[in-house]
Amino acid sequence: MDELEEIRRRKLMELQAQRQRELEELQRQQELQRQVEMQKKAILRAILEPEARERLSRVKLAHPEVAEAVENQLIFLAQSGRITTKISDEMLKEILKRAMPKKREPKIIRK
Template sequence: MDDLEEIRRRKLMELQAQRQKELEELARQEEMARKIQEQKKAILRVILEPEARERLTRIRLAHPEVAEAVENQLIALAQSGRLRSKISDEMLKEILRRAMPQKRETKIIRK
Protein backbone atom coordinates (compact mmCIF):
# COMPACT_ATOMS: atom_id res chain seq x y z
CA MET A 1 0.00 0.00 0.00
CA ASP A 2 2.88 2.38 0.78
CA ASP A 3 4.44 1.64 -2.62
CA LEU A 4 1.27 2.65 -4.42
CA GLU A 5 1.05 5.87 -2.42
CA GLU A 6 4.71 6.62 -3.16
CA ILE A 7 4.15 6.08 -6.92
CA ARG A 8 1.13 8.37 -6.86
CA ARG A 9 3.08 11.05 -4.98
CA ARG A 10 5.99 10.86 -7.45
CA LYS A 11 3.67 11.00 -10.43
CA LEU A 12 1.91 14.05 -8.97
CA MET A 13 5.25 15.76 -8.40
CA GLU A 14 6.30 15.01 -11.99
CA LEU A 15 3.06 16.44 -13.34
CA GLN A 16 3.43 19.55 -11.20
CA ALA A 17 7.03 20.05 -12.39
CA GLN A 18 5.95 19.62 -16.00
CA ARG A 19 3.11 22.10 -15.53
CA GLN A 20 5.52 24.59 -13.95
CA LYS A 21 7.87 24.29 -16.94
CA GLU A 22 4.97 24.86 -19.33
CA LEU A 23 3.90 27.96 -17.39
CA GLU A 24 7.46 29.32 -17.42
CA GLU A 25 7.73 28.75 -21.18
CA LEU A 26 4.38 30.46 -21.75
CA ALA A 27 5.48 33.44 -19.64
CA ARG A 28 8.75 33.61 -21.60
CA GLN A 29 6.86 33.60 -24.90
CA GLU A 30 4.47 36.31 -23.69
CA GLU A 31 7.40 38.45 -22.56
CA MET A 32 9.07 38.01 -25.96
CA ALA A 33 5.86 38.99 -27.76
CA ARG A 34 5.50 42.06 -25.53
CA LYS A 35 9.08 43.13 -26.26
CA ILE A 36 8.53 42.73 -29.99
CA GLN A 37 5.37 44.86 -29.79
CA GLU A 38 7.25 47.54 -27.86
CA GLN A 39 10.02 47.57 -30.46
CA LYS A 40 7.45 47.86 -33.26
CA LYS A 41 5.77 50.78 -31.50
CA ALA A 42 9.11 52.53 -31.03
CA ILE A 43 10.02 52.14 -34.71
CA LEU A 44 6.57 53.32 -35.82
CA ARG A 45 6.87 56.36 -33.54
CA VAL A 46 10.04 57.30 -35.39
CA ILE A 47 8.84 56.69 -38.97
CA LEU A 48 5.23 57.93 -38.73
CA GLU A 49 3.97 61.45 -38.16
CA PRO A 50 1.46 61.70 -35.28
CA GLU A 51 -1.60 61.92 -37.58
CA ALA A 52 -0.51 58.85 -39.52
CA ARG A 53 0.11 56.93 -36.28
CA GLU A 54 -3.40 57.81 -35.08
CA ARG A 55 -4.90 56.67 -38.38
CA LEU A 56 -3.05 53.37 -38.21
CA THR A 57 -4.33 52.87 -34.66
CA ARG A 58 -7.91 53.43 -35.82
CA ILE A 59 -7.43 51.06 -38.76
CA ARG A 60 -6.19 48.42 -36.31
CA LEU A 61 -9.57 48.51 -34.55
CA ALA A 62 -11.53 47.81 -37.73
CA HIS A 63 -9.02 45.73 -39.70
CA PRO A 64 -6.28 44.33 -37.45
CA GLU A 65 -4.81 42.09 -40.16
CA VAL A 66 -4.44 45.02 -42.59
CA ALA A 67 -2.86 47.22 -39.91
CA GLU A 68 -0.42 44.46 -39.00
CA ALA A 69 0.57 43.95 -42.64
CA VAL A 70 1.08 47.69 -43.21
CA GLU A 71 3.10 48.03 -39.98
CA ASN A 72 5.36 45.13 -40.96
CA GLN A 73 5.79 46.59 -44.45
CA LEU A 74 6.70 50.04 -43.07
CA ILE A 75 9.14 48.57 -40.56
CA ALA A 76 10.81 46.50 -43.28
CA LEU A 77 11.19 49.62 -45.43
CA ALA A 78 12.65 51.56 -42.52
CA GLN A 79 15.10 48.81 -41.60
CA SER A 80 16.28 48.47 -45.19
CA GLY A 81 16.89 52.24 -45.34
CA ARG A 82 14.38 52.88 -48.11
CA LEU A 83 12.43 55.52 -46.18
CA ARG A 84 13.86 59.00 -46.68
CA SER A 85 11.42 60.90 -44.48
CA LYS A 86 8.59 60.36 -42.03
CA ILE A 87 5.37 58.89 -43.40
CA SER A 88 2.69 61.57 -43.50
CA ASP A 89 -1.03 60.96 -43.13
CA GLU A 90 -1.53 61.40 -46.89
CA MET A 91 1.21 58.88 -47.67
CA LEU A 92 -0.30 56.41 -45.20
CA LYS A 93 -3.74 56.86 -46.79
CA GLU A 94 -2.27 55.85 -50.15
CA ILE A 95 -0.50 52.84 -48.63
CA LEU A 96 -3.72 51.78 -46.90
CA ARG A 97 -5.73 52.27 -50.09
CA ARG A 98 -3.42 49.78 -51.80
CA ALA A 99 -3.40 47.36 -48.86
CA MET A 100 -7.13 47.27 -48.15
CA PRO A 101 -9.03 44.42 -49.77
CA GLN A 102 -11.09 45.56 -52.71
CA LYS A 103 -14.82 45.65 -52.07
CA ARG A 104 -17.04 43.89 -54.50
CA GLU A 105 -19.96 45.86 -55.74
CA THR A 106 -23.17 43.90 -56.11
CA LYS A 107 -25.76 45.14 -58.55
CA ILE A 108 -29.28 43.81 -58.55
CA ILE A 109 -30.99 43.97 -61.91
CA ARG A 110 -34.74 43.57 -61.89
CA LYS A 111 -36.51 42.34 -64.98
Template sequence: MSDEYNDEELAEIEQRKLLELQRRMEMEERRRRATEAEAQKQEILRKILTPQARDRLNNVKLVRPELAEAIENQLIVLAQSGRITEPITEEQIKELLAEITTRSRKEFNIKIREKE
Protein backbone atom coordinates in the same frame (compact mmCIF):
# COMPACT_ATOMS: atom_id res chain seq x y z
CA MET B 1 2.09 -2.44 -0.27
CA SER B 2 -0.07 0.62 0.35
CA ASP B 3 3.05 2.68 1.20
CA GLU B 4 4.52 1.72 -2.17
CA TYR B 5 1.32 2.76 -3.91
CA ASN B 6 1.36 6.10 -2.12
CA ASP B 7 4.99 6.69 -3.13
CA GLU B 8 4.09 6.00 -6.74
CA GLU B 9 1.13 8.37 -6.53
CA LEU B 10 3.29 11.06 -4.97
CA ALA B 11 5.92 10.66 -7.68
CA GLU B 12 3.23 10.95 -10.35
CA ILE B 13 1.78 14.07 -8.72
CA GLU B 14 5.23 15.63 -8.44
CA GLN B 15 5.88 14.84 -12.09
CA ARG B 16 2.59 16.49 -13.14
CA LYS B 17 3.36 19.56 -11.03
CA LEU B 18 6.82 19.81 -12.55
CA LEU B 19 5.41 19.60 -16.08
CA GLU B 20 2.81 22.26 -15.26
CA LEU B 21 5.49 24.53 -13.83
CA GLN B 22 7.59 24.08 -16.99
CA ARG B 23 4.58 24.92 -19.18
CA ARG B 24 3.87 28.05 -17.15
CA MET B 25 7.49 29.16 -17.40
CA GLU B 26 7.48 28.60 -21.17
CA MET B 27 4.25 30.58 -21.55
CA GLU B 28 5.64 33.42 -19.45
CA GLU B 29 8.81 33.47 -21.57
CA ARG B 30 6.73 33.61 -24.77
CA ARG B 31 4.68 36.49 -23.34
CA ARG B 32 7.83 38.35 -22.35
CA ARG B 33 9.32 37.92 -25.84
CA ALA B 34 6.08 39.03 -27.49
CA THR B 35 5.94 42.10 -25.25
CA GLU B 36 9.55 42.98 -26.08
CA ALA B 37 8.94 42.49 -29.81
CA GLU B 38 5.85 44.71 -29.67
CA ALA B 39 7.79 47.40 -27.80
CA GLN B 40 10.54 47.31 -30.44
CA LYS B 41 7.95 47.49 -33.21
CA GLN B 42 6.23 50.49 -31.62
CA GLU B 43 9.58 52.25 -31.18
CA ILE B 44 10.39 51.82 -34.88
CA LEU B 45 6.91 53.04 -35.86
CA ARG B 46 7.34 56.07 -33.58
CA LYS B 47 10.49 56.94 -35.52
CA ILE B 48 9.11 56.45 -39.04
CA LEU B 49 5.55 57.81 -38.68
CA THR B 50 4.33 61.27 -37.82
CA PRO B 51 1.97 61.39 -34.82
CA GLN B 52 -0.98 61.92 -37.19
CA ALA B 53 0.06 58.92 -39.30
CA ARG B 54 0.31 56.77 -36.16
CA ASP B 55 -3.17 57.91 -35.12
CA ARG B 56 -4.53 57.05 -38.56
CA LEU B 57 -2.95 53.60 -38.47
CA ASN B 58 -4.27 53.03 -34.94
CA ASN B 59 -7.78 53.92 -36.14
CA VAL B 60 -7.43 51.43 -38.99
CA LYS B 61 -6.27 48.83 -36.45
CA LEU B 62 -9.58 49.17 -34.62
CA VAL B 63 -11.56 48.29 -37.74
CA ARG B 64 -9.18 46.09 -39.75
CA PRO B 65 -6.41 44.86 -37.45
CA GLU B 66 -4.96 42.47 -40.05
CA LEU B 67 -4.61 45.29 -42.59
CA ALA B 68 -2.95 47.63 -40.08
CA GLU B 69 -0.61 44.85 -38.98
CA ALA B 70 0.41 44.12 -42.57
CA ILE B 71 1.07 47.81 -43.25
CA GLU B 72 3.07 48.20 -40.05
CA ASN B 73 5.19 45.16 -40.83
CA GLN B 74 5.87 46.34 -44.38
CA LEU B 75 6.81 49.83 -43.19
CA ILE B 76 9.20 48.34 -40.62
CA VAL B 77 10.86 46.21 -43.30
CA LEU B 78 11.25 49.28 -45.51
CA ALA B 79 12.69 51.28 -42.61
CA GLN B 80 15.13 48.55 -41.66
CA SER B 81 16.34 48.32 -45.26
CA GLY B 82 16.94 52.08 -45.32
CA ARG B 83 14.22 52.84 -47.85
CA ILE B 84 12.33 55.24 -45.56
CA THR B 85 14.34 58.41 -45.11
CA GLU B 86 11.63 60.79 -43.84
CA PRO B 87 8.73 60.20 -41.48
CA ILE B 88 5.62 58.90 -43.20
CA THR B 89 2.76 61.41 -43.08
CA GLU B 90 -0.94 60.84 -42.52
CA GLU B 91 -1.55 61.75 -46.17
CA GLN B 92 0.86 59.03 -47.30
CA ILE B 93 -0.91 56.51 -45.05
CA LYS B 94 -4.25 57.54 -46.57
CA GLU B 95 -2.84 57.07 -50.08
CA LEU B 96 -1.44 53.67 -49.15
CA LEU B 97 -4.77 52.60 -47.63
CA ALA B 98 -6.68 53.81 -50.70
CA GLU B 99 -4.35 51.88 -52.99
CA ILE B 100 -4.62 48.70 -50.95
CA THR B 101 -8.40 48.84 -50.60
CA THR B 102 -8.85 49.60 -54.30
CA ARG B 103 -6.64 46.66 -55.25
CA SER B 104 -8.31 44.24 -52.85
CA ARG B 105 -11.90 45.31 -53.40
CA LYS B 106 -13.93 42.60 -55.08
CA GLU B 107 -17.12 43.23 -56.92
CA PHE B 108 -19.89 40.73 -56.94
CA ASN B 109 -22.70 40.63 -59.46
CA ILE B 110 -25.84 39.08 -58.14
CA LYS B 111 -28.29 37.88 -60.70
CA ILE B 112 -31.75 36.71 -59.79
CA ARG B 113 -33.46 34.39 -62.17
CA GLU B 114 -37.18 34.50 -62.47
CA LYS B 115 -39.03 31.24 -62.16
CA GLU B 116 -40.42 30.01 -65.41
Protein backbone atom coordinates in the same frame (compact mmCIF):
# COMPACT_ATOMS: atom_id res chain seq x y z
CA MET C 1 -0.10 0.12 0.20
CA ASP C 2 2.83 2.45 0.97
CA GLU C 3 4.38 1.63 -2.39
CA LEU C 4 1.19 2.69 -4.20
CA GLU C 5 1.10 5.98 -2.25
CA GLU C 6 4.75 6.61 -3.14
CA ILE C 7 4.02 6.07 -6.86
CA ARG C 8 1.03 8.44 -6.69
CA ARG C 9 3.06 11.07 -4.86
CA ARG C 10 5.90 10.86 -7.45
CA LYS C 11 3.43 11.06 -10.34
CA LEU C 12 1.77 14.10 -8.78
CA MET C 13 5.15 15.80 -8.30
CA GLU C 14 6.07 15.06 -11.94
CA LEU C 15 2.80 16.60 -13.15
CA GLN C 16 3.31 19.68 -10.99
CA ALA C 17 6.87 20.10 -12.29
CA GLN C 18 5.65 19.74 -15.89
CA ARG C 19 2.94 22.37 -15.31
CA GLN C 20 5.52 24.70 -13.79
CA ARG C 21 7.81 24.28 -16.84
CA GLU C 22 4.88 24.95 -19.20
CA LEU C 23 3.93 28.05 -17.24
CA GLU C 24 7.50 29.36 -17.32
CA GLU C 25 7.69 28.76 -21.09
CA LEU C 26 4.41 30.61 -21.60
CA GLN C 27 5.70 33.53 -19.53
CA ARG C 28 8.92 33.65 -21.62
CA GLN C 29 6.89 33.67 -24.83
CA GLN C 30 4.64 36.47 -23.55
CA GLU C 31 7.67 38.54 -22.50
CA LEU C 32 9.28 38.04 -25.90
CA GLN C 33 6.06 39.01 -27.65
CA ARG C 34 5.78 42.13 -25.45
CA GLN C 35 9.35 43.14 -26.33
CA VAL C 36 8.66 42.68 -30.05
CA GLU C 37 5.52 44.84 -29.76
CA MET C 38 7.49 47.56 -27.96
CA GLN C 39 10.15 47.53 -30.69
CA LYS C 40 7.47 47.75 -33.39
CA LYS C 41 5.85 50.72 -31.65
CA ALA C 42 9.20 52.48 -31.30
CA ILE C 43 10.01 52.02 -34.99
CA LEU C 44 6.54 53.18 -36.06
CA ARG C 45 6.83 56.19 -33.75
CA ALA C 46 10.09 57.09 -35.45
CA ILE C 47 8.83 56.78 -39.04
CA LEU C 48 5.22 57.99 -38.78
CA GLU C 49 3.98 61.50 -38.11
CA PRO C 50 1.48 61.69 -35.20
CA GLU C 51 -1.56 61.99 -37.49
CA ALA C 52 -0.46 58.96 -39.50
CA ARG C 53 0.12 56.95 -36.32
CA GLU C 54 -3.35 57.87 -35.12
CA ARG C 55 -4.91 56.86 -38.46
CA LEU C 56 -3.08 53.52 -38.39
CA SER C 57 -4.35 52.82 -34.88
CA ARG C 58 -7.93 53.54 -36.00
CA VAL C 59 -7.52 51.26 -39.01
CA LYS C 60 -6.20 48.58 -36.66
CA LEU C 61 -9.51 48.62 -34.80
CA ALA C 62 -11.58 48.13 -37.96
CA HIS C 63 -9.19 46.01 -40.04
CA PRO C 64 -6.50 44.48 -37.79
CA GLU C 65 -5.08 42.21 -40.52
CA VAL C 66 -4.64 45.10 -42.97
CA ALA C 67 -3.07 47.34 -40.33
CA GLU C 68 -0.70 44.55 -39.27
CA ALA C 69 0.39 43.97 -42.86
CA VAL C 70 1.00 47.70 -43.41
CA GLU C 71 2.90 47.97 -40.11
CA ASN C 72 5.13 45.04 -41.03
CA GLN C 73 5.76 46.47 -44.49
CA LEU C 74 6.66 49.91 -43.06
CA ILE C 75 8.96 48.37 -40.45
CA PHE C 76 10.69 46.29 -43.13
CA LEU C 77 11.20 49.36 -45.31
CA ALA C 78 12.50 51.37 -42.36
CA GLN C 79 14.94 48.64 -41.31
CA SER C 80 16.24 48.27 -44.85
CA GLY C 81 16.83 52.03 -45.04
CA ARG C 82 14.29 52.69 -47.78
CA ILE C 83 12.29 55.20 -45.73
CA THR C 84 14.19 58.47 -45.48
CA THR C 85 11.49 60.89 -44.27
CA LYS C 86 8.62 60.57 -41.84
CA ILE C 87 5.46 59.25 -43.41
CA SER C 88 2.67 61.81 -43.40
CA ASP C 89 -1.03 61.13 -43.04
CA GLU C 90 -1.54 61.66 -46.78
CA MET C 91 1.21 59.15 -47.64
CA LEU C 92 -0.30 56.63 -45.22
CA LYS C 93 -3.73 57.11 -46.82
CA GLU C 94 -2.23 56.11 -50.18
CA ILE C 95 -0.50 53.09 -48.67
CA LEU C 96 -3.71 51.99 -46.95
CA LYS C 97 -5.75 52.52 -50.10
CA ARG C 98 -3.47 50.07 -51.92
CA ALA C 99 -3.48 47.59 -49.05
CA MET C 100 -7.23 47.54 -48.43
CA PRO C 101 -9.13 44.75 -50.16
CA LYS C 102 -11.30 45.91 -53.03
CA LYS C 103 -14.97 46.26 -52.22
CA ARG C 104 -17.31 44.32 -54.41
CA GLU C 105 -20.29 46.17 -55.76
CA PRO C 106 -23.44 44.13 -55.33
CA LYS C 107 -25.26 43.36 -58.55
CA ILE C 108 -29.01 43.33 -58.45
CA ILE C 109 -30.52 41.24 -61.20
CA ARG C 110 -34.24 41.70 -61.72
CA LYS C 111 -36.25 39.05 -63.51
